[in-house]
Amino acid sequence: MFKIQTLNNISRNGLDRLPANLYSVANEVAAPDAVLVRSADMHKAPIAASVKAIARAGAGTNNIPVAEMSARGVPVFNAPGANANAVKELVVAGMLLAARNIADALGFVRGLDASGDLHHKVEAEKKRFVGTELAGKTLGVVGLGAIGVKVANAAYALGMRVIGFDPHMTVDGAWQLSAEVAKAGSLAELFAASDYLTFHVPLNDKTRGAFGTQALELVRPGVVLLNFAREGIVDAAALRKGLADGRIGRYVSDFPEADLLGDARVISLPHLGASTGEAEENCALMVVDQLRDFLEHGNVRNSVNFPETRMARTGSARICIANSNRPNMIGQLSHVLGEAGVNIAQMHNASRGELAYSLIDVDSPVPDSLVAAIAAIDGILSVRVIGN
Numbered sequence: 001m002f003k004i005q006t007l008n009n010i011s012r013n014g015l016d017r018l019p020a021n022l023y024s025v026a027n028e029v030a031a032p033d034a035v036l037v038r039s040a041d042m043h044k045a046p047i048a049a050s051v052k053a054i055a056r057a058g059a060g061t062n063n064i065p066v067a068e069m070s071a072r073g074v075p076v077f078n079a080p081g082a083n084a085n086a087v088k089e090l091v092v093a094g095m096l097l098a099a100r101n102i103a104d105a106l107g108f109v110r111g112l113d114a115s116g117d118l119h120h121k122v123e124a125e126k127k128r129f130v131g132t133e134l135a136g137k138t139l140g141v142v143g144l145g146a147i148g149v150k151v152a153n154a155a156y157a158l159g160m161r162v163i164g165f166d167p168h169m170t171v172d173g174a175w176q177l178s179a180e181v182a183k184a185g186s187l188a189e190l191f192a193a194s195d196y197l198t199f200h201v202p203l204n205d206k207t208r209g210a211f212g213t214q215a216l217e218l219v220r221p222g223v224v225l226l227n228f229a230r231e232g233i234v235d236a237a238a239l240r241k242g243l244a245d246g247r248i249g250r251y252v253s254d255f256p257e258a259d260l261l262g263d264a265r266v267i268s269l270p271h272l273g274a275s276t277g278e279a280e281e282n283c284a285l286m287v288v289d290q291l292r293d294f295l296e297h298g299n300v301r302n303s304v305n306f307p308e309t310r311m312a313r314t315g316s317a318r319i320c321i322a323n324s325n326r327p328n329m330i331g332q333l334s335h336v337l338g339e340a341g342v343n344i345a346q347m348h349n350a351s352r353g354e355l356a357y358s359l360i361d362v363d364s365p366v367p368d369s370l371v372a373a374i375a376a377i378d379g380i381l382s383v384r385v386i387g388n
């Protein structure tokens, strides 16, 4: 029986894919085998030694101590692209909210006194909310991954000129991107050309503050800045300076900030990007399937720290080993297995950066003494036996 701890609400349809005879699922679990999470901050509390995998039902994994998990030989999974359409639609909505002054206009109508000549009040005041159209404006997209590509294509379909920047774009992403989206040679070029600017990059040490004071000098006066990625992508001081001097016309964000709540130029949503029934279900289905494949077979799909590793089952038992990616690890492993008289039926080894992962199917049961001998090899991060 595998014990799964959920740290956030996970779509029921996903959880239903965990058969009750094999899995127990709860919020509070002692010694869980795996954690299912969305945005809960896992940096704050220690992660139990029993945890063999963490599955993020979404895209961003900055709320998970991934490096620490790698050092423990624990894979972190996510659901690439599963919520991208939901975010794209909200970004389009965000551009429209800004362009047509929709939030202010709604506020005005909500505040109207229902008595008297409503028609007159509406017609007299509507000039306060005159907006602009998206068609013909230029959108700059930083990060052309699952979301960025969809946003770029949708903006082009709305008649915008679109320019993108992503030095690590995948071939799949390039196939999906409209040929009409122009490639910016640098971030500076993109900043200077954009009426609307949207970020779709993960938050990490390289992207933190990607929109900062330097960007502020380059952007067009009155630029509409959209942040549906993470709060830290836009530097706090640059944002406030840009709003104060009018360089930033509007800030549309999925991450409300306390001191900007009352600022009419700031449109904040409560981290709703992925909050559609469809996206929640897509994410949950994807990560639950990946988690099951890992827990039951050791296979790795869509991990952010482990290499893709899949092998059909053959032998009676499977040993799953994560280790530091350095010479002679396989040599030592096969030596220890040989010493224990255990024959390898088939094996698969893959590496990613500093970590390597092996699946070894063997012809006979694996004694505890062999597991201990493997764990004792210098550089072994985790070892687990399935189907003994």
Ligand SMILES: NC(=O)C1=CN([C@@H]2O[C@H](COP(=O)(O)OP(=O)(O)OC[C@H]3O[C@@H](n4cnc5c(N)ncnc54)[C@H](O)[C@@H]3O)[C@@H](O)[C@H]2O)C=CC1
Pocket: 058, 059, 060, 061, 080, 081, 083, 084, 087, 142, 143, 144, 145, 146, 147, 148, 165, 166, 167, 168, 169, 170, 173, 200, 201, 202, 203, 206, 207, 228, 229, 230, 254, 271, 272, 273, 274, 275
């Ligand atoms: N508001 C919300 O509810 C949601 C927010 N997100 C955020 O959006 C981010 C992106 O999500 P996806 O598009 O699904 O991820 P993705 O991994 O498909 O795309 C990220 C892209 O950013 C690019 N990139 C990385 N560093 C870059 C840099 N320095 N400059 C330019 N490009 C860079 C990568 O090459 C990649 O193509 C997530 O990491 C998450 O933080 C994701 C889903 C929902």
Ligand SMILES: O=C(O)C(=O)COP(=O)(O)O
Pocket: 038, 039, 057, 058, 059, 060, 061, 083, 271, 273, 274, 275
């Ligand atoms: O997938 C992501 O990165 C998100 O930001 C979505 O977060 P959520 O699952 O809605 O808490």
